[in-house]
Amino acid sequence: MENLPLLPGNRFSDVTRTNFIVPRTLSFKNGHRIIRVPRFGIGQTYKPDICLTEDERQLLDNFQPELIYGKVRVQEPRKFVPATLFYDKKILRFYGYFKQIIHESPLESYRIRQVIIYYYLEDDTIAIYEIPYKNSALNQGMRIRRHRISKNDQNEPYNWRDLNLRQNLIIYGTIYRICDCDQFTREWLESEGIELQCSESIPSDPYMLKLMEKNQNKFKDILIEKKVMDKKMDGKILRFYAMFNNQDHFRKFIIHVYLIDNTIEIREIHRNNNGYDPLPIYLHRQLVPKDSTYNIKSFVNLFLDQREQNKISYIKANDFILGQHITIFNHIFFLYDCDKFTRDFCQLDINRLPSISPHSEDKTKNIVRKSKENEQRVLRYEAILESSNEDDRCRRFLIVYRLADDFISVYEKPIDGYGCLTRKFLERVRIPKPDSHPDAPIYYQPNDFYIGAHVEFYKHRFKIIDADRCVLKFIEENQEQFSQHVIDSFRNHICSTEKQKSN
Template identity: 40%
Template sequence: MEGLPFLPGNSFRDPTKGKYHRAHTLSYRNGIATQKRPEIGIGGDALNYNNLSAAEIDELANFDPTLTYGQAKQAPPEDFLPGHVAWDKKVLRYYAYFKQTVHESPNEYYRVRPVDIYYYLEDDSIAVNEPHVENSGIPQGKLIKRQRLPKNDQGDNWHWKDINVGMNIVFYGKSFHIIGLDKFTRDFMESEGLEVNAPESLPKDPYIEKRIQATALKTYQSPSSFDKTRQFLELDRKVLRFYCIWDDRDSMFGEMRAFIVHFYLVDDTLEVREVHTANDGRDPFPVLIGRSKVPKDRHDVPTSYPAVVMELSNNEVKEYFTPKDFVIGCTVSLYGRRFLIYDCDNFTKSFYYHNFGVTEFNTVDVKDYVKDLPKMEIPPFNNMGSLEDSLQSCLSLVPQPPKKDFIKMLENDHKVLRFEAVMESMKPEDAGRRFIISYRLADDMMTIYEPPVRNSGIIGGKFLERTRVAKPRCDPDNLEYYGPQDMYIGALIEVFSHRFRIVSADEYVLKYMEDHSSKFPERTIQSLRDTVGATMKAKETIKGGPMKVKREPGDLENLVKQVRAQLKKIAITDKTRVDEMFLRYNSDRTGYIDANNMRDLCHRLQLPIDDDVLNCLVAECTADPEGKISLEDFRRFVESS
């Protein structure tokens, strides 16, 4: 419809329009007439500004009305309004207070007196008025009549620009603190470009609060029927236990010490007991505070009490400790000692749940509070000698030789595992050098020997003395040494910056690892089987059928007697070794060993371990059908003739 020509019959009336008034452009703000530009046209349509084209705007810019209409008439001057007319009946109101000191009164030290400060914009005069308070006993009303108040000695007067919320103003030597203002004053100051501070609250008058409490409705509570006799009958032998620590670090040589507080419900008494630990260096005096009723503050007594000649009694003590005063995580002061309660027992938790409704008992971790005893620090290893020898000089003033495992030395005596290795080096003259690595099972020491090779230019012989070889790049304070489990075929062993590659081993090494397969990884055993086992099979030659030795009558009994005789020799020389041999195999502490353990024991002692001999030994040791042998049965079998 907007594009149709404005001709009769082409105009239409909008049925949604019902208001055709013109928007007003005059308004009042703070009593002053202001003019605003209309934003809505007739009928509520939005006014579009600058609908003129650029050519029309340029024409209007160059248009001079004086050329067409002549010189414009000068507007008449505005009417002059004096200040007493423009600012008549316009007053700024501030809320303030001042403190009045009260002398020679035991009930009050000062009073808080609120006032209203009126600032008259007409002539910059100020009046201070104190609102009337009922039954105050103070003459109230106008404190300062309306007048201009001097600001300083130079003749300046107070102006409304000098007053704001939160500041102190002085009128004739009396200081007033501004805490707020009314809405008209706030709007006026903001319209003039001043930033008004946030309002403050009026402080309470202690004397007025005391009077309000005195006139308040009083409530009374009837005495409880829980007397001493009922307390004895129901709470006898019921004790609350609290775990706490005494913080004595403020005093010289003070520390955190653990204590237990027992609170006896039968008579509301308590005692404090010290928790002693081994080697704490303190005398065994367990009771720190004997059982008695402990006051909360024994010094809270009247000043007129003759404490020099008399002891405190129940009449002087105002309040004693009760179960309500003991809360987990809080600190209580018992005779000047600070005790931090960090836990309690289950009965105490049940008592607090049924009587006080407490459901959460958050235990306080006191590990950081308690000071641990100083421990001896081992200095770092200086790589001089062995680690065990250097450690002995730190443990005692006179170094002692390191302790050895004699059981292990006796069981593995003359047992040596030999491996063949090749040196790996960047030097061409060291390529192809072959060595024999001997590992002693008795003391876990290693020896390296180089067989002499004729016309090689290298003197063979002993390459490394008997010593324990640590793994490279390990912690010096916790050294890890090479063992048989690390010497598989293809393993690289680094000995004091020399690298050796394991290429072969003795047949005894394979047999030993297969007999003790639980102590070695399967990868190590399988690598020996693939190399050493294949060599053993290649050497075997079958010249006939399998040969079996037939036992004569009585041979089995003789073998059992010889085994028992060998075991009896051990019992005669060292009886404790019998128990040690049994306990070595009783690792799960069931009190029994089985036939497999007896087989391993006979193998370690180099005794015959045929199946028929082993069955006879087990049958003579025990009558258990499952073959379980107890320590007493083992002792009786070994020590009997």
Template identity: 40%
Template sequence: MAVHTTRGLPFLPGNSFRDTTKSAFHRPQTLSYKNGYALPLRPTVGIGQEPLLSEHIMQNEVKQLSSQTATLTYGTLTRSPPLDFIPAHVAYDKKVLRFYGYFQQDVLHSPDEHFRVRPVVIYYYLEDDSMCVMEPVVENSGIPQGTLIKRHRLPKKQHGEHYHWKDLNLAMDLSVYGTMYRITHCDPFTQEFMESQGIVLNDPEPTPGDPYTNRRTQPQPSYITPSDYDNLKQFLTKDRMVLRFFALWDDSDSLYGEKRAVIVQYYLVDDAVEIRETQEPNSGRDPFPVLLRRQKIPKDIKEVCQPFPSCILEVSPHEVQEYYSPRDFRVGEELRLMGKRFLLYDCDEFTRKYYEQHHADIPLKPLALALDQKTQQAYMKVVPPYNGFGSLEDSLQNCLSLIPEPPKKDLLKLLENDHKILRYAARLDSQNPHDEGRRFVLSYFLSNDMISIFETSRRNSGILGGKFLEKTRIPKPGSTAENPEYYGPADFAIGATVEVFRHRFVLTDADQYVLTYLESIAEQERIPEKTLSSLRQALGQSKAPDPNHTPVNLPDPTAVEGHPPSS
């Protein structure tokens, strides 16, 4: 509560009065920050929002206070300039003490090492007495490194005390959160600062080396005598040379085992061996013919580690004393590869010549073996009769595969003969008197050998004209589904009869494009002279108009299917 006295009364008990209505007792704020810089402020009010005493003092009294000087009983007073106050966050800004050290990490369940030495850097920030511990990052170390302890005030004891820069020194142990850090040395700035504050630093210590890192950086010296064999010459002279042996894999020792025919291939370019199983159709086996992928097979291996089986350990080239060579493959003898037995009973002609030229001392003894193989009875595929649904090619695809695929098309023929159509005029050969006088236009498409038929409309005939037959391939009479024969341009002569699904059409006329096109391909396609002469006679002779003949004008051979020709 504010305490004030009545003006003129001495400040004695009984002369002071308290303000019971006052609730603010804090001191005014005299420091602020602007753009990261500290700015001091002059107080405008006193403690508890009371007006300042300087506001009640008159100007004359202020002058008297400023002119009063302190006097000494003896001697004269020497005035010294007042010192500016500098806060700690300004004086120690960006001043950091740096100590170097390490800690030991225990390694469990390892016969090669018991601990690892991990170097650290300890930073002490003087502005707020905070600390952080960093570990230098080492590439491909496999250990999480970087910031081990983030920046904050590290606890010294359980009583709430924190570490101070006065507690740090060289050659000492620093216990932080259960981990013991050993401080070995510091940088020159830290040494200068500590000595300026009157702290005597201990002698620096060297950081011990990590035994695991030292063992990796200094491998055991090994000496390998270089080989005199020229691998480049082998690659250039023996490329694409393969020795092929016909063998019998004897797997009768295993459960449900049997003897299987295999092919053993030896690549002379890199001394690799590949074994492929000879599979027959419908044998019931999975389609994986490669029994052993192409690789170099070791023949003699150093016994480095006895307790572990060799099939588990990875064999390096330095542990192999000898690989299989062509001298180990002898026709007529049994060979053991990768723990399996193979009887080489024959080889191909190239392999036989190679052994005669390079290994004449090795005899080749082919064996005539009666292999236990089931003879496959050849079954002829019977194509069922055509049921009339779709084209012959589409129906045949249902018999060739379980999932039918569309028949293959001649794309080159489609591109070259696109929009090329041969058009003929035809009449219906029928015994029905109502079909007398019906006229049709037969269009042959050169791109896909299909035929479409369009009937021309006649007035008062009682028959609607229009599309008579969709585009389809028409087989010749007497052709079978196994070997179908389709109509072609060579079959369309003037006066010839074309049978289309039990309907007989007689060709009566054609356009000029038909004759021009057939004459251009007469030598390549072997167009009969009878067909060409009939077209020339039909297009070249002049005759009187026949009232029963409908003239057909087909000037455009690229007309779209389904549209009637211009008459």
């Protein structure tokens, strides 16, 4: 029976067997794993003939099922992705409009207001945004905020299957016409089996067409005149020769004024070993505002509000006058000469510049000589700050006026008991009077400073209470430059001071 083939019906199980233990084939010897041939079968039955040949052992040792059947492919279960994550940031965008009826208006009967319809795939919500018109005075922008919108009385929300081109969408009593969509929306709907209709154009607003036609007729003549003026001024440049005092010596420049757009360019005239980098351009071509101290916020508003831009006044060609000073970005240039074309053009067209003296170089030399003579001469005045705060009224200041270039600097004197040193309150600058026009500023002169005088430096009001003897000496030497009231104020002050010292 044991030699019969293993076919059904050829083997009979022993019903008396109760031990079905499978013998082990692995063991350890001296700490190493070894394979041993079991001498007993299942249930500890003795099998003396169980023995493997050397070929069978070698076959078992070299057996690699991956070379025959390949690597086992373990199929991982597909991960579950919720709709809120799978459709996150996937939005269908449709373009359309709705018609607003205008009652009791002779100018218009209806308006076309363009909208963008957003459909969010993650939660089937809809938002409608109206494209705003500039200066329309209408409540535009977000028209319907994002939420689920019912399409019937059964409160069934709109689905992406309900949206298609060339159809009306009724939301809260307003009929929105869907005309077009973006490329992503078109591809996604077609991938889901939705057959999109052909897009249609959004009709124009008749009121806006009338307004545009009116504006075109209004500015047509202005544009033609501007083109003629640009063609006339194209390539015409005014050239002025200028100079300014840089603390210890004068620097010469060439100022170019482009008549086509009133832009200004400044080039420096370099001399050998003058100590400056030989850069060809000192100021690149640009529009220059007359008031260089305007708030930085107004500069930011140039790109936001056209009204702020119109408030700024820029330097033009007729602001350049020979023999006068002109301020460009807080740098005061003295115009002492110009070329022949500038002389002829200004006399004929602008009629603003005076005739140029052939001895303009002599005038420049006089200015240089005056600056060198007064290079080290300064006038010092003591002043107090006029303020409603009692602590500020105790502060003392020193006003220093430079005779070489009419620049003014202010220093704050130390207060007794505080242990602080003299500190600078105002950098050296040429200060215009507060009541002067910004287009033609009038700067402070030595005649404006006397005992009891009130001066205002950039909204800080000072009262002069004292001066040093150098001021009186300069006034006595140049009485023709001062009024009698100024001279008497200093004389009376010195006399009263000497009487107090003698007493």
